[in-house]
Amino acid sequence: MTRYLAHPFDDDKLKEECGVFGVIGVPDAANFVALGLHALQHRGQEAGGIVAYDEREGFNNARRFGYIRDNFTKADVMQMLPGSLAIGHVRYSTAGSKGHTAIRDVQPFFGEFSMGGAAIAHNGNLTNAAALRRDLIDRGAIFQSSSDSECIIHLMAHSIHKSLAERIKDALRAVEGAFSVIAMTRTKLIGVRDPLGVRPLVLGRIGEDGYVLSSETCALDIIGAEFVREIEPGEMVVIAKGQVASSRPFNPAKSRFCIFEHVYFSRPDSILGGRSVYETRRQIGVELARESPVEADLVCPVPDSGTPAAIGFAAESGIPYGMGIIRNQYMGRTFIEPTEQIRNMGVRLKLNVNRALIKDKRVILVDDSVVRGTTSRKIKDMILDAGAAEVHFRIASPPTAWPCFYGVDTPDRDKLLAATMSEDEMRDWIGVDSLKFISLDGLYRAAGEAKGRDASCPQYCDACFSGEYPVAPSDQIAKGFTMKAAE
Template sequence: MLTTNPLDDDKLHEECGIFGVYGSDGAAALVALGLHALQHRGQEAAGITSYDGHDFHTHRATGHVAGNFDRDDVIGSLRGQIACGHVRYATTGDTALRNVQPLYAELASGGFAIAHNGNLSNAMRLRRDLVRRGSIFQSTSDTETIIHLVATSSYRTFVDKFIDALKQVEGAYSLIVMTPEGMIACRDPLGIRPLVMGKLGESIIFASETVALDVVGAEFIRSVEPGELVIVKGLEDITSHRPFAPVAPRPCIFEYVYFSRPDSISEERSVYSVRKEIGAQLAIEAPVDADLVIPVPDSGVPAAIGYAQQSGIPFELGIIRSHYVGRTFIQPGDKVRHLGVKLKHNANRALIKGKRVVLIDDSIVRGTTSLKIVQMMREAGAAEVHMRIASPPTRHSCFYGVDTPERAKLLAAKLDVPGMSEFIHADSLAFVSIDGLYKALGEPRRADIRPSHCDACFTGDYPTTLTDQDEAVSIDQFAMLAERVG
């Protein structure tokens, strides 16, 4: 199976989206709607767990929310006024059903369901220690590590056990947890991954993005703060706990570049407006004499509008995307595989022929997407093809819940910008600077202080320790040394 969306496949993929409801009849149906709105954050699998006051009920499946959770029998089986759900794009563990979340376990204190957005950067070390102490893992997901840490904690209350577990993990996490006592929503101390809180009537809602609140008609209350645990035991019993030492937050800056839906609000900023401003900064930093500004659909559209408005070059839809092609398609042979590109995207030939075009995309990862797009423009008769990218070069892997290729496969880690331009066969290539990206956020980046966001994929400045990665590198270095000595 190969995707019919090759122009989207060469992207960084968020690991997942999470959504929780406390205190609503038919909570699972609301969760399903919320997951529909978060489908862009994970398209490999989805799951929902509910609690009816006596029992937990779970349905998990590979594939999209639609087709798995739009059936009356499925939603009807997920009884209760409390429910949480998860859409997944695997970064740790394979796509087997055992890794689909929410994960559920029976602990001494009762049932425990957890939905996780992010990635634990010391999960392998913790897992080895837990297995030595007798833990038996049922999945290959890093999230299960949290379950075992809670189960083996020596603290008395569940909340204390949970906090004890979180203090042992590194990396990024936004979590929604359900127990017989209620629901907990929390973020890691740096707030790397997003989580917001809303209200629908008398119900409390948690979601990865505000757009999911919009879809179910909920009112946005606020973001769950970095390092905060919001504990909901009743509609009149909602408490906030801050068990971690305060640190300066470092939320993921790539949420503004690509991950979040443009109609979401992140940190009180319109994602759409930020993307337009990134495009405007790009036009200031990397102008070009051209006839048309063309977005790479759909993620390049807001930045392309900003570039066109700032530069005065007309904005046009030079690439038309079909929204009616299924995600997968059997493509036997290279010729049919190449034609599969045009099932999803096709050049607007009459518009492009003889024109000097500026293509706007959000990022370059391996470079295969940009190569195909430039080729598409050439075949449509473009006189010149200039590429402008609404993020800095992606030179480093992410270890916080993003499916990044290993660094050796990142084009910007291998080539400088002129070399990348030659690789994709563009007449010119330019990226917005890291300073321009922060200007678009209204937060100029200062060299004398730590940045306000996690930008490690561009700069290599990781805000946490990377225990598993460091140990893997040490093992690889030892193996190379042993090979040379031998």
């Protein structure tokens, strides 16, 4: 079996853990799920899986490493997944054996209960998973994976409730952290968001009696489904026989949706909170130009995530926009370990400078974030080698100074450039003429909060920028992680 490796030059970006997608009430539901997961591939490229239910054949599943297009477009695989109900998952590992995923870690997870089988797919991260796992093992649970998400299946097994839907509620009341969960039984499709609504989940409709649950609206578009609404924070929906039943199994809490979904994670053609992701990113560029103007000749995005912000920056500043860096769209992933010689080529395998455009220009580079800063230094070198007169970085997010524990793969805090350096020190380390980040208030304004961030009650989860965690990461604290001191 071919094992795919992450692209060796993509290690300087924050990465989402996964995306989830489910369909009920359509023939060959697994085919729709495969299309939906293809649209959500940006949320996880390491592995994918689908579970489907058919009245004659029962539950069937397929789990594979690599891209959805390489695995779930083959007739022999899809014929194994008949039925009008299916859920799926794309994964990039965070919790568990990071970078060394076994097939047993690939979701959805399935369990047989006395009242029938159930499968779950989870986007997010449980901050008390280690404590839960220890307790469940002490109570006789036998884990098959290293994933925190498997805790949910075992908590369901230990619940005393009679219906699977009630067991899911019971299990999720015991967990902490961030979760958008899609689950299925023999007759029901279920969706749940955690009380803070950190990770996204939307409801769509397809055909007369079909419904869809998805991490993002862009995946509804690919199958021709109609967007109905977002699943609200703390809400559980149970879909069966063409009907949607809603309940509120958790104590109410103020929403803290992940603001980095607006900055980077979600696809620009998705809608979040009734707002276009593309428009928010373009507006981030507008705010950046207002906050941190600079005299220059050209505004260039670092493709592809910096493009909308660069367009907004150019429009607001009046400085011409140009594609000064061209992305090699076919680099993708690799199933061979690159040689040291190839590794030394760095980002040049993925990005190439448009020399004719760059030469002798004062260039503003717009990127979505700076994590370790290593890629920023390489891109700066490429721009200068192409003959640029000056290089200025403008970053479409505040400095990333704290790790995320809610479903995003983040380096340890001491590996984050902004955790150890001031903005001026980062500028000098990267080696550019200027470096400016959008302010946290500016980011909030771009996301539709006209007055900026409410410091007493933030509207979003912005812990990676502020260090203010809406749910204490209890497992990490037990390992020695130090929270930000109260100001």
